[in-house]
Amino acid sequence: MLIVQIVGGLGNQMFQYALARSLHEQGYKIKLDISAFGSYKLHGGYQLLKYNISIPIATAEEINKLKINRFFVAFEKYLHIPFSKWIQEKTFLFQKNLITSDNVYISGYFQTEKYFLKIRDILLEEFVLTQSISTYTNIMKDSIENTEQSVSLHVRRGDYIHNPIALKTHGVCSLEYYQTAIDFLEKQYSNITFFLFSDDIDWVRENLSAKNSVVVSSEEKRLPHEDIYLMSLCSHNIIANSSFSWWGAWLNQNPKKIVIAPKKWFADKKLQKQSDDIIPESWLKLW
Numbered sequence: 001m002l003i004v005q006i007v008g009g010l011g012n013q014m015f016q017y018a019l020a021r022s023l024h025e026q027g028y029k030i031k032l033d034i035s036a037f038g039s040y041k042l043h044g045g046y047q048l049l050k051y052n053i054s055i056p057i058a059t060a061e062e063i064n065k066l067k068i069n070r071f072f073v074a075f076e077k078y079l080h081i082p083f084s085k086w087i088q089e090k091t092f093l094f095q096k097n098l099i100t101s102d103n104v105y106i107s108g109y110f111q112t113e114k115y116f117l118k119i120r121d122i123l124l125e126e127f128v129l130t131q132s133i134s135t136y137t138n139i140m141k142d143s144i145e146n147t148e149q150s151v152s153l154h155v156r157r158g159d160y161i162h163n164p165i166a167l168k169t170h171g172v173c174s175l176e177y178y179q180t181a182i183d184f185l186e187k188q189y190s191n192i193t194f195f196l197f198s199d200d201i202d203w204v205r206e207n208l209s210a211k212n213s214v215v216v217s218s219e220e221k222r223l224p225h226e227d228i229y230l231m232s233l234c235s236h237n238i239i240a241n242s243s244f245s246w247w248g249a250w251l252n253q254n255p256k257k258i259v260i261a262p263k264k265w266f267a268d269k270k271l272q273k274q275s276d277d278i279i280p281e282s283w284l285k286l287w
Helices: 012-026 060-079 115-128 135-145 158-164 166-170 175-188 201-207 224-233 241-250
Strands: 002-005 030-033 085-089 104-109 149-155 190-198 214-215 236-237 258-261 284-286
Touching: 002 012, 002 060, 012 030, 012 115, 012 224, 060 104, 060 115, 135 190, 135 224, 149 175, 149 224, 149 241, 158 166, 175 190, 175 201, 175 236, 175 258, 175 284, 190 201, 201 214, 224 241, 236 241, 241 258
Parallel strands: 002 030, 002 104, 085 104, 149 190, 149 236, 190 214, 236 258, 258 284
Antiparallel strands: none
């Protein structure tokens, strides 16, 4: 039994699930621990159930059996009892030998495709919404699909601006980064349209300059999953330092896609040193 903890917002949950699904394909019996949410509603709480996922949820008894043993691991060599292990992610860099034994509890973010790239086809089938999309999303879907060269551009501000801890940890992508990305793609294609996604759409309207753009309204009611879906339908993607738009780009199945991502993923210098594996090698990195 391996149990993978699910925490954070939708993008983080997708990374954790992707790791779990990959471990399942390697022959492990996997379950998910969603107990951290409870009444915790930050970023919408647990959201993976809106997808066609296949990994079951662990019971409280199964979780406690592994987690409680974490506090006794230090005494294992003295008591000569094979306690289960709690594997906690120590770095954002890919850990090739992450799992070394069975019966472990796994917690972390695991933000690199290196953990699950081999099962891309499976994840493309499972990260599909199981309920109808909103009327507004259908309108945007038609607009994107009827655009010859569409680009999703995501600006993450929100808690990255207003939460001091998040600002110190993540920071926000600069206006220069976005404008450089826009200019680059406008030179590649003459018939390009940008679809703008943001939790601060007024800032986007006031600060970003693109020849042709469509604002995806943040006021229209829909699941956050639907914005990831719309991003994935675009021909190309400009992402923020956010797991949310990372997944919109990763799920994009256009074989000729150009994905532009920020080199500076973290404002925290120590974390930035661990960010080399977050952006896939085929994506273009800009400051």
